[in-house]
Amino acid sequence: MKNSAQIMNLPIVSISDGAQIGTVKTLVINPEKGSIDFLTVEQEDVQLSLKAIPFKKVIGIGEFAVTVESCHDVIDLSEIPIANQLVNKQIRVKNTKAMTRKGQLLGEVTEFFVDEETGEIIGVELDVGDRQAVLSSQFVLTYGKDILVVSEDAPSSLLAEARLLVSAKEQDDEETVENAPQNEYVDERHSGGEMVMEEAESKKALQVLREKQMELLKGKRVTKDIVDKNGNTFIEAGTVLTEELIQKAQEEGPSVIVDISMNVEA
Numbered sequence: 001m002k003n004s005a006q007i008m009n010l011p012i013v014s015i016s017d018g019a020q021i022g023t024v025k026t027l028v029i030n031p032e033k034g035s036i037d038f039l040t041v042e043q044e045d046v047q048l049s050l051k052a053i054p055f056k057k058v059i060g061i062g063e064f065a066v067t068v069e070s071c072h073d074v075i076d077l078s079e080i081p082i083a084n085q086l087v088n089k090q091i092r093v094k095n096t097k098a099m100t101r102k103g104q105l106l107g108e109v110t111e112f113f114v115d116e117e118t119g120e121i122i123g124v125e126l127d128v129g130d131r132q133a134v135l136s137s138q139f140v141l142t143y144g145k146d147i148l149v150v151s152e153d154a155p156s157s158l159l160a161e162a163r164l165l166v167s168a169k170e171q172d173d174e175e176t177v178e179n180a181p182q183n184e185y186v187d188e189r190h191s192g193g194e195m196v197m198e199e200a201e202s203k204k205a206l207q208v209l210r211e212k213q214m215e216l217l218k219g220k221r222v223t224k225d226i227v228d229k230n231g232n233t234f235i236e237a238g239t240v241l242t243e244e245l246i247q248k249a250q251e252e253g254p255s256v257i258v259d260i261s262m263n264v265e266a
Contacts, residue, residue, distance in 0.1 A: 001113050001114070001116065001122060001165065001166055002113070002114050002116045003111050003112065003113050003162070004027055004093070004094060004111060004112055004114065005111065007039075007066070008027070010064070010066050011064070011065045012039070012065065012067075012068060013065045013066070013068070014071045014073075015067055015068065015069055015070070016069055017070070019071070020065075021041070021043070021071045022041040022042050022043040022051070023041070024041070024042070025039075025041060025042040026039075026040045027114075028052065028083065028087055029091040029092070029143060030091075031089065031091045031142070031144070032206050033120075033206055034120065035118070035121055036114055036119040037054065037055055037086060038077075039053045039058070040077075040087070041074055049077060050077045050078075050087065051075065051076060051077065052074070052077050052083055053066075053073050053075070054073070055118075057073040058116075089254075090145055091145055091254070092145065093121065093124060094111060094112060095110075096108070097109075097147050097148065098126055098147075098148045098154075099262070100149070100150055100151070100154060100155070101149060101151070101261045102152065106150060106155055107126035107127050107129070108126065108127045109124045109126055109148055110125050110126065110132070111124070111125040113165055121137050121143075122136070122137055123136045123159075123165040124148065125162065126158070133158040133159065134159040134160070134162050134164065135150065135157065135159070136159070136165055139151045139153065139154040139157055141213050141257075142254055142261060144254055144255060144258035145255065147258055149257075149258055149261045210247075210250050213250065213257060214246050216261075217260060218243060220241050220264035221238060221240050221264060221265050222237055222240075222263060222264055223238075223264060223265055224237045224263045225237050226249070226256065226259055229253055229255070229256065234248075234249070235260070241260070241264065
């Protein structure tokens with residue numbers, strides 16, 4: 001487990017030729033998956049476009065450097081639409097306000113923690129009044145540009161230390177393996193190795209997040225007009241949220257879900 005400060009500004013080293021190819025400039029967050037999908041690269045030469053490394057290409061994140069196989073792992077974001085879209089969303093975790101769906105302010109996020117093997121966000125550190133506390137990512141409903149929406153039981157689920165996140169994640173992983181259908185393991189052995197498993201994990205994380213949002217929003221009444229990403233009225237004030245409406249909102253993107261989460265009542 002690494003916190004974001006331990007990754008930022010690290011040298012990026014190519015193993016194949018033993019050369020530094022840049023430094024970590026920013027961490028690009030995928031709000032749907034709750035993970036770091038790309039590391040943008042700061043290079044000394046003049047750049048006409050932003051460069052990045054897919055997190056899945058990272059071999060290791062050590063104390064002194066991030067390692068990749070070769071300089072060819074650096075991509076031009078203009079050539080990868082999905083990466084460019086994530087950068088333009090400007091989702092951040094640090095310095096956002098953590099707020100429950102009912103509008104209770106939990107605190108301000110001062111740091112977040114990442115699984116250096118997968119890029120998954122494990123949890124966040126919060127400034128809660130006069131103390132620091134840690135919250136597991138399982139209680140995060142939405143990663144927004146300015147607001148981190150958390151579940152109603154988040155205030156009672158705070159941890160005292162970041163190291164407790166690891167044991168909580170291990171327990172959660174064990175439960176996931178125990179409850180997983182057998183055919184998922186068949187896919188891994190017979191249908192494409194790491195890429196198949198990676199895709200399955202991403203879809204599973206997204207599905208879990210959407211189910212949490214569905215559970216907390218279904219049946220609630222919207223208190224103001226909600227607009228879509230194009231600025232058109234998407235859901236009128238007074239509308240009771242159904243599964244269909246919530247699914248459409250999820251497809252519109254995290255900013256719409258954040259807006260809904262902060263403007264509903266029982």
